[in-house]
Amino acid sequence: MSDESMTINNLTADIVSDYLREHPDFFEQHPDVLRDLKISHVGDGAVSLVERQVAVLRERNSELRRRFDALISTAEQNETLLAATQEVIAAIAERGAQEDIATLFCGLIQKRFSVELVAFHWRSSDGDDAALSVAAHLLANKSASSGPLRSHELHALFGEEHPEGSAALATLTMRSGDTAIIAVG
Known part of the structure; x- marks a missing residue:
């Protein structure tokens, strides 16, 4: 040796x-x-500053990745909603008669957005005065409103008995100047 x-x-x-x-x-x-x-960290002793910084950065990276994934998911959902909205608008634009527009709108909204209740009430026609009265009260000079509704409000808007629920309402103005109230619940 x-x-x-x-x-x-x-x-x-x-x-x-x-x-x-x-x-x-x-x-x-x-x-x-x-x-x-x-070198691995052993035991419950002191943790070096570098080890702590790395752990914090890893944790932050994981959180940012989760948030990024959530944003991507939301963007995909928004893209789907936009496509459905564009389909509804394009289909409505092709119609001329108020009756056709109301029927088409309700059918497309229920199908594309998977909602239970949809109503379309023209203000310029001899529409349901109870629905227009409830809508006017709920909108209160706003173009849109959403929130919980009482049973009689749901019945007036949708024509069906529901003990309680929520809905979104909006005013729709056509190029012709005719206006309508749309309700989705």
Whole structure:
């Protein structure tokens, strides 16, 4: 055996530890050695600042990824809603008679948006006065409104008995100047 291999064989963990304590700048002078070391955090002792920063950054990265995925999902849902809305608008634009528009609108909204209740009340026709009265009260000089409705309001708007529920209402103005109230519940 050579003197060098005999010296290496005589090294112990205590000798290496003592050497590193005596030379605290060793890893600064030999960064390649530090880079090759695998050091894991053991026990419930103190956590180094770098370890804590890495943990925080990983956690933040995970949260940002979750938020990004949620935004992507919302964007996909909005794209689907936009396509459905465009389909409804295009179909309505092709119709001329008020009756055709109301029937088409209700059918398309129920189909494309999977809603239970849809109503379309023309203001210019001899429409249901109860529905227009309820809508005027709920809209109160606004172009749109949404929220919970009482049983008699749901019945007036949708013509069906419902103990309670919510709905969205909006005023629709056609190019001809005719206006309608649309309700979705």
